[in-house]
Amino acid sequence: MNLLPWTIYLSLGGALLALAAGARSAAAARWLALATAAAGWGVTLVAAARFTPGPGLLTLIDAAWIPELGVRYHLAADGISLTLVVLTGLAATAGVLFSWNVAERTGEYFALYLLLIAGVYGVFLSADALLLFAFYELAIAPKYFLIAIWGSTRREYGAMKLVLYSFAGSALVLAGLLWARAASGAGFDLADLAAGPYTAGQQVGMFALVFLGFAVLAGLFPFHTWAPTGHVAAPTAASMLLAGVVMKLGAYGCLRVALPLFPAGLAVWQPVIAWLAVAGILYAGAVALVQDDFKFVIGYSSVSHMGFVLLGLAAANARAVGGAVLQMFSHGVIAGLLFAVVGRMVYDRTHTRRLRDLRMLPLHRLLPFAAVTFVLAGLASMGLPGFSGFPAELLILVGAWKTSPVWALAAAAGVVLAAAFTLRAMQLAFFGRTGAAAAAPPAPALPPITWPERAGALLLLGASLLIGLRPDLLLNWIGPSLQSPLFQAVLKGGAP
Amino acid sequence: MNGGYAALARALAPETALVAGALAALGIDLAWLKRHPVAARLRAAAGVAALAVLAAVGLALAVGRPGSVAGGALRLDTLALAARLGVLGLTLGALGIAAGAPAGRNPVEYVAVMLFAAAGLTLMAAADQLLLAFLALELASLSLYLLTGFDKTRPESAEAALKYFLFGGMAAAFLLFGFSLLYGLTGSIGFAEVGAVLAAPRGGALAAVALGMVLVAFGFKIAAAPFHLWAPDVYQGAPAPSAALIASASKLAGYTLFARLLWAGAPPGGGTPGWLPVVAVLAGASLLLGNLVALAQTDVRRLLAYSAIAHAGALLLGVMTAGRAGFGPLLYYAATYGLASLGAFGVVGAVARPGGGRLEDLAGLHRRSPLLAACLAVFVLSLAGIPPLAGFWGKFAVFAAALKLDGPTGPAGGLALAAIALTAVALYYYLLILKQTLVAAPPSGNGGRIAVPGPAALALVAAAGLLVLLGVCPSLVLGWF
Numbered sequence: 001m002n003l004l005p006w007t008i009y010l011s012l013g014g015a016l017l018a019l020a021a022g023a024r025s026a027a028a029a030r031w032l033a034l035a036t037a038a039a040g041w042g043v044t045l046v047a048a049a050r051f052t053p054g055p056g057l058l059t060l061i062d063a064a065w066i067p068e069l070g071v072r073y074h075l076a077a078d079g080i081s082l083t084l085v086v087l088t089g090l091a092a093t094a095g096v097l098f099s100w101n102v103a104e105r106t107g108e109y110f111a112l113y114l115l116l117i118a119g120v121y122g123v124f125l126s127a128d129a130l131l132l133f134a135f136y137e138l139a140i141a142p143k144y145f146l147i148a149i150w151g152s153t154r155r156e157y158g159a160m161k162l163v164l165y166s167f168a169g170s171a172l173v174l175a176g177l178l179w180a181r182a183a184s185g186a187g188f189d190l191a192d193l194a195a196g197p198y199t200a201g202q203q204v205g206m207f208a209l210v211f212l213g214f215a216v217l218a219g220l221f222p223f224h225t226w227a228p229t230g231h232v233a234a235p236t237a238a239s240m241l242l243a244g245v246v247m248k249l250g251a252y253g254c255l256r257v258a259l260p261l262f263p264a265g266l267a268v269w270q271p272v273i274a275w276l277a278v279a280g281i282l283y284a285g286a287v288a289l290v291q292d293d294f295k296f297v298i299g300y301s302s303v304s305h306m307g308f309v310l311l312g313l314a315a316a317n318a319r320a321v322g323g324a325v326l327q328m329f330s331h332g333v334i335a336g337l338l339f340a341v342v343g344r345m346v347y348d349r350t351h352t353r354r355l356r357d358l359r360m361l362p363l364h365r366l367l368p369f370a371a372v373t374f375v376l377a378g379l380a381s382m383g384l385p386g387f388s389g390f391p392a393e394l395l396i397l398v399g400a401w402k403t404s405p406v407w408a409l410a411a412a413a414g415v416v417l418a419a420a421f422t423l424r425a426m427q428l429a430f431f432g433r434t435g436a437a438a439a440a441p442p443a444p445a446l447p448p449i450t451w452p453e454r455a456g457a458l459l460l461l462g463a464s465l466l467i468g469l470r471p472d473l474l475l476n477w478i479g480p481s482l483q484s485p486l487f488q489a490v491l492k493g494g495a496p
Numbered sequence: 497m498n499g500g501y502a503a504l505a506r507a508l509a510p511e512t513a514l515v516a517g518a519l520a521a522l523g524i525d526l527a528w529l530k531r532h533p534v535a536a537r538l539r540a541a542a543g544v545a546a547l548a549v550l551a552a553v554g555l556a557l558a559v560g561r562p563g564s565v566a567g568g569a570l571r572l573d574t575l576a577l578a579a580r581l582g583v584l585g586l587t588l589g590a591l592g593i594a595a596g597a598p599a600g601r602n603p604v605e606y607v608a609v610m611l612f613a614a615a616g617l618t619l620m621a622a623a624d625q626l627l628l629a630f631l632a633l634e635l636a637s638l639s640l641y642l643l644t645g646f647d648k649t650r651p652e653s654a655e656a657a658l659k660y661f662l663f664g665g666m667a668a669a670f671l672l673f674g675f676s677l678l679y680g681l682t683g684s685i686g687f688a689e690v691g692a693v694l695a696a697p698r699g700g701a702l703a704a705v706a707l708g709m710v711l712v713a714f715g716f717k718i719a720a721a722p723f724h725l726w727a728p729d730v731y732q733g734a735p736a737p738s739a740a741l742i743a744s745a746s747k748l749a750g751y752t753l754f755a756r757l758l759w760a761g762a763p764p765g766g767g768t769p770g771w772l773p774v775v776a777v778l779a780g781a782s783l784l785l786g787n788l789v790a791l792a793q794t795d796v797r798r799l800l801a802y803s804a805i806a807h808a809g810a811l812l813l814g815v816m817t818a819g820r821a822g823f824g825p826l827l828y829y830a831a832t833y834g835l836a837s838l839g840a841f842g843v844v845g846a847v848a849r850p851g852g853g854r855l856e857d858l859a860g861l862h863r864r865s866p867l868l869a870a871c872l873a874v875f876v877l878s879l880a881g882i883p884p885l886a887g888f889w890g891k892f893a894v895f896a897a898a899l900k901l902d903g904p905t906g907p908a909g910g911l912a913l914a915a916i917a918l919t920a921v922a923l924y925y926y927l928l929i930l931k932q933t934l935v936a937a938p939p940s941g942n943g944g945r946i947a948v949p950g951p952a953a954l955a956l957v958a959a960a961g962l963l964v965l966l967g968v969c970p971s972l973v974l975g976w977f
Contacts, residue, residue, distance in 0.1 A: 068974040134883035168920040182899040
């Protein structure tokens with residue numbers, strides 16, 4: 001476990017090296033980035049192998065950092081953070097593989113990419129609210145440049161919108177944290193902040209600021225609009241990370257900071273959040289159903305699936321929250337895969353993402369690997385048993401039912417919507433021309449799928465399948481973590 | 497005079513070094529270098545000046561913090577020492593930028609005036625008495641007017657200097673009038689006695705007039721709304737090293753002086769000083785006006801000027817909390833803000849030809865000079881308050897102190913919440929700069945590489961490095977207080 005901080009340092013060091021190497025050779029920067037990402041992932045796996053689940057955060061490092069401001073350099077992990085750092089390592093490695101064709105300013109690209117990854121690891125490992133916040137901002141800033149420099153459709157608009165939304169959200173978080181600290185008088189360590197004491201009225205205000213601030217990045221309806229435009233504008237690996245990991249930062253912030261610190265606030269806001277989450281699931285699903293841009297379909301589907309995470313958090317029982325964490329992992333893997341197929345495998349070859357153009361191409365013949373990958377990823381996204389989405393969404397719905405059956409029923413409609421928009425996109429993009437029609441006019445030859453793409457896709461598919469078949473691997477980490485006193489103050493019993 | 501002239505001379509050793517350095521630079525130039533090309537004379541003078549500043553740093557450290565000296569004229573405490581070192585460091589940076597800038601017709605005089613300005617600014621940092629404070633302020637201001645108008649080839653420079661001088665002269669008159677009223681009320685020129693009148697919640701009409709006069713001058717000096725009108729023109733028209741000095745060291749010294757004056761006689765043990773609501777209004781107006789008007793700017797220097805006005809609002813919040821939370825957050829904020837804006841002006845000066853400075857002139861900087869682009873990214877992100885750069889902790893420390901002072905519903909706490917919300921607005925215009933610098937392709941006719949002169953590169957890299965270092969270890973400065 002004590003290795004885990006090295007994920008941050010490795011990524012930071014790798015960022016500097018990639019920047020230096022990129023000035024001379026793009027290939028060197030690429031391999032360095034791959035080595036760094038894989039090494040970080042390796043560290044998380046080694047840590048996972050040595051992990052004994054238990055309640056509460058396991059401190060990795062706790063050192064005075066800025067005593068004048070009450071900020072400590074306190075890194076810690078529990079089963080929830082471990083789940084998410086493993087996801088980060090996996091998504092980072094796959095993302096490098098899907099960025100193999102970045103030819104322009106390669107060194108800078110991977111430097112920013114790894115800087116972002118370092119920030120993400122930092123957020124998942126922070127046990128000091130302000131350290132968490134600092135890492136959170138460190139993860140947001142590189143997004144602007146990744147999208148604005150290497151992106152596509154309306155990239156500068158998408159990048160600016162994304163960063164301003166995230167930054168406005170983080171301003172709310174900062175305001176809430178400063179208020180809480182002014183009221184509690186202690187430092188920013190999560191344990192200190194949780195000790196309070198806050199009045200119920202204060203908690204309602206603080207919870208609103210902190211939860212809403214983080215939830216903006218998790219795609220809470222109606223503050224989700226940055227997500228589809230940002231996803232569409234971003235280069236493939238950036239949208240993979242954005243949907244796969246960065247949106248989880250928001251949900252993780254809600255879970256780690258807002259919920260345990262201000263339980264009385266949750267009690268007041270619970271129905272509002274739950275209904276907004278349900279609205280997001282349904283609205284984004286409905287919008288995804290009518291999109292013509294393939295990437296927008298996936299972008300809205302991300303918002304819809306993240307709605308399940310938020311619903312799980314709002315339901316506030318161990319089963320639903322456990323499901324939410326599992327869904328974070330599952331969606332991180334599946335959304336990454338979907339974006340990889342759309343952005344890297346299809347768009348980089350056909351240079352169009354319009355479904356009405358794609359349906360004119362017999363893509364299932366031209367890119368069979370992409371078609372198979374998308375079908376599998378689509379099935380996983382729809383929540384087919386055997387893939388990770390199934391246990392996650394099931395747990396969330398069952399947990400939500402316990403809190404309020406109406407929420408669960410409404411959200412279940414979202415599962416049907418997800419099947420509808422995924423199947424529609426699948427049909428139009430890959431199977432628009434089948435049978436005799438596929439061979440009729442000569443189709444343009446597309447470059448074959450390269451090895452990094454195959455490797456990345458197999459990694460992600462394998463992970464989804466593994467967790468789909470053995471969800472207990474992760475639930476055995478997550479469950480005991482939710483038994484910690486901090487979480488027990490908000491959650492109503494029941495093992496996931 | 498307890499301690500006599502010897503103590504005074506010891507306390508003023510850094511200023512003596514600066515003035516001696518200025519005279520030495522002028523003398524050496526007059527005696528030996530008159531026939532040399534201006535560029536060489538500029539380098540030589542900047543070298544002498546840099547040595548003088550380094551000597552002043554050493555002397556300031558040697559003087560240390562003896563407390564009140566020279567019969568209460570100077571207070572050499574932690575705040576004074578930190579502000580003196582900050583001013584000297586920022587002056588060194590401005591000298592580096594000046595040494596790399598194209599030399600004008602009188603390069604040595606330019607450098608000498610910079611040193612005079614620095615002497616005035618370090619004195620401001622230590623003054624504890626109205627008379628000395630006014631003299632120091634005027635020494636610094638007159639030098640800065642000169643520095644603004646030094647580029648005689650451009651009418652904008654002269655226009656800026658005239659505007660700065662007229663506004664500044666008016667502000668000085670206000671200040672002097674306010675000071676004379678304060679002397680009349682208290683019969684003293686010591687900060688402690690005068691500050692008590694300023695801070696009294698209900699001090700009578702005369703005290704209110706005096707307070708108003710002082711705050712107008714203060715508002716002018718730090719470019720707080722509604723006394724900010726000179727700033728955009730001066731920042732745009734002044735030569736880059738002058739603008740860098742005005743935006744950094746002069747701000748730091750100004751905040752130090754006024755925070756010291758306003759808190760000198762604060763009611764002990766809680767109680768709101770009488771000037772607090774007025775300063776709160778200035779802070780709120782600056783935050784709002786600076787951030788919103790900056791959104792519409794197309795000229796980098798004007799944009800930086802409006803960003804400076806916005807930062808002035810946040811720094812005023814630091815002044816409001818300084819008496820209770822200590823001067824650490826204010827000084828840290830002012831110093832790191834100074835570093836970032838010094839650097840930003842240095843980069844803009846190196847990139848844009850005189851007169852040019854539109855946002856588009858920065859296009860493709862990442863290709864034309866990766867060093868400048870990387871440094872500018874650090875400066876701008878620090879101004880925007882992105883952790884782990886120093887600018888974030890400055891804002892954070894000030895806002896935390898404000899919220900601690902009176903909660904989210906009090907004037908300081910409420911302003912802090914507004915300021916936090918406005919940081920998201922500010923990010924937009926900062927990203928506009930970085931969009932040109934790092935994202936946009938270089939323009940076709942203007943894509944040549946930019947050669948950065950050695951001293952300027954050194955100053956910029958040092959400033960950027962310090963911003964990162966102080967961002968990772970803010971306690972290096974905060975721990976002093």
